[in-house]
Amino acid sequence: xxxxxxxxxxxxxxxxxxxxxxxxxxxxxxxxxxxxxxxxxxxxxxxxxxxxxxxxxxxxxxxxxxxxxxxxxxxxxxxxxxxxxxxxxxxxxxxxxxxxxxxxxxxxxxxxxxxxxxxxxxxxxxxxxxxxxxxxxxxxxxxxxxxxxxxxxxxxxxxxxxxxxxxxxxxxxxxxxxxxxxxxxxxxxxxxxxxxxxxxxxxxxx
Amino acid sequence: xxxxxxxxxxxxxxxxxxxxxxxxxxxxxxxxxxxxxxxxxxxxxxxxxxxxxxxxxxxxxxxxxxxxxxxxxxxxxxxxxxxxxxxxxxxxxxxxxxxxxxxxxxxxxxxxxxxxxxxxxxxxxxxxxxxxxxxxxxxxxxxxxxxxxxxxxxxxxxxxxxxxxxxxxxxxxxxxxxxxxxxxxxxxxxxxxxxxxxxxxxxxxxxxxxxxxxxxxxxxxxxxxxxxxxxxxxxxxxxxxx
Numbered sequence: 411x412x413x414x415x416x417x418x419x420x421x422x423x424x425x426x427x428x429x430x431x432x433x434x435x436x437x438x439x440x441x442x443x444x445x446x447x448x449x450x451x452x453x454x455x456x457x458x459x460x461x462x463x464x465x466x467x468x469x470x471x472x473x474x475x476x477x478x479x480x481x482x483x484x485x486x487x488x489x490x491x492x493x494x495x496x497x498x499x500x501x502x503x504x505x506x507x508x509x510x511x512x513x514x515x516x517x518x519x520x521x522x523x524x525x526x527x528x529x530x531x532x533x534x535x536x537x538x539x540x541x542x543x544x545x546x547x548x549x550x551x552x553x554x555x556x557x558x559x560x561x562x563x564x565x566x567x568x569x570x571x572x573x574x575x576x577x578x579x580x581x582x583x584x585x586x587x588x589x590x591x592x593x594x595x596x597x598x599x600x601x602x603x604x605x606x607x608x609x610x611x612x613x614x615x616x
Numbered sequence: 617x618x619x620x621x622x623x624x625x626x627x628x629x630x631x632x633x634x635x636x637x638x639x640x641x642x643x644x645x646x647x648x649x650x651x652x653x654x655x656x657x658x659x660x661x662x663x664x665x666x667x668x669x670x671x672x673x674x675x676x677x678x679x680x681x682x683x684x685x686x687x688x689x690x691x692x693x694x695x696x697x698x699x700x701x702x703x704x705x706x707x708x709x710x711x712x713x714x715x716x717x718x719x720x721x722x723x724x725x726x727x728x729x730x731x732x733x734x735x736x737x738x739x740x741x742x743x744x745x746x747x748x749x750x751x752x753x754x755x756x757x758x759x760x761x762x763x764x765x766x767x768x769x770x771x772x773x774x775x776x777x778x779x780x781x782x783x784x785x786x787x788x789x790x791x792x793x794x795x796x797x798x799x800x801x802x803x804x805x806x807x808x809x810x811x812x813x814x815x816x817x818x819x820x821x822x823x824x825x826x827x828x829x830x831x832x833x834x835x836x837x838x839x840x841x842x843x844x845x846x847x848x849x850x851x852x853x854x855x856x857x858x
Binding site for chain 2 (some may be wrong): 412416417418419420421422423424425426427428429430431432433434439440441443444445446448470471472476478482484486492493494496497506507509515531532533538541545547548549550551552553554555556558559573576577582584605606607610611612613614615616
């Protein structure tokens with residue numbers, strides 16, 4: 411016999427299903443219920459740094475856009491600080507660092523406005539290149555998928571990023587690099603998530 | 617000094633695999649490559665925080681939060697309550713819990729749901745709350761109905777409430793579903809059965825809780841939610857930047 415450890419087991423995940431909007435974005439489901447829906451403003455009005463927009467599609471294994479997906483973003487501010495007591499430093503008043511978006515039901519396009527995050531501390535004294543943590547849930551996704559958005563114009567920082575470098579297949583690292591474009595004077599990064607198949611996005615077990 | 621460290625590794629065999637043949641939608645929506653293991657950094661151990669300014673007190677009362685004055689939704693009145701704990705059995709206080717569900721007839725208030733059962737004019741179907749300092753939460757709602765869905769030709773979802781929880785770090789983020797004790801459809805459900813382990817499936821079944829029932833008013837089900845636990849850094853392996 412041996413003593414019992416008595417740890418609990420994590421609640422197993424289930425798909426968010428097709429009606430995730432009712433709970434997490436009821437306005438999109440077609441009705442108003444809450445005074446304020448959460449996750450619409452990641453950076454707030456006072457955040458310093460470069461204002462950017464990030465857009466993309468989530469594509470399934472047949473190459474079709476997934477139109478009932480929900481994505482959540484979690485990021486540091488322009489100085490590389492998360493609004494959380496375990497991140498050293500302060501963030502601007504109103505900086506949430508977190509946002510939630512759904513796709514357009516007809517096209518599958520999603521997008522959010524924020525500020526470009528700064529570099530953050532990595533493990534063992536390393537530095538992580540600027541990135542946005544992304545969590546993807548939808549009907550047919552049994553456990554939320556974690557990935558990261560890096561930025562095309564941070565080539566030097568990306569080259570030394572400890573997380574990108576942990577990806578053994580160098581060509582797959584490119585799936586995490588958002589492409590930069592300019593539109594009406596605004597910087598827009600394109601980040602398509604390919605759930606399955608050719609150029610499948612790298613997902614992380616965090 | 618002992619500071620909280622990384623989250624315990626997620627037991628991927630306890631969770632459903634990405635692809636399950638019997639849940640057809642997962643087949644084209646499941647990555648083929650393995651997820652790449654990442655040791656936690658500040659990006660994973662931190663996460664969004666919420667406060668009482670983000671929500672309204674009525675948000676956890678689905679009997680009232682969409683009902684017309686003096687009216688209430690049709691269906692079995694229930695309390696869904698429990699605690700959010702971590703794998704160390706410690707309560708997770710002040711964390712956001714969000715739920716959504718079909719009405720008593722099995723119909724969602726969603727423009728994409730076209731099931732025959734009618735919309736209930738007094739039922740929205742979503743709620744949210746923050747756990748208290750002991751990790752405790754509760755909702756008042758109606759028991760959702762079962763409904764058919766397109767998977768195999770004759771599949772029916774057991775009565776269920778969708779649950780979304782945050783925890784303290786983004787690595788704990790979790791969405792699941794709560795089922796109800798005694799429902800014969802649970803064992804037949806292809807989505808429930810994406811979870812390979814019977815004990816793990818049982819963890820999603822809320823127990824009838826007569827002690828929490830309000831006599832002559834509302835019946836109660838207890839549903840505890842467990843998020844990933846964290847190790848204590850007993851030795852010098854603290855995360856850089858923390």
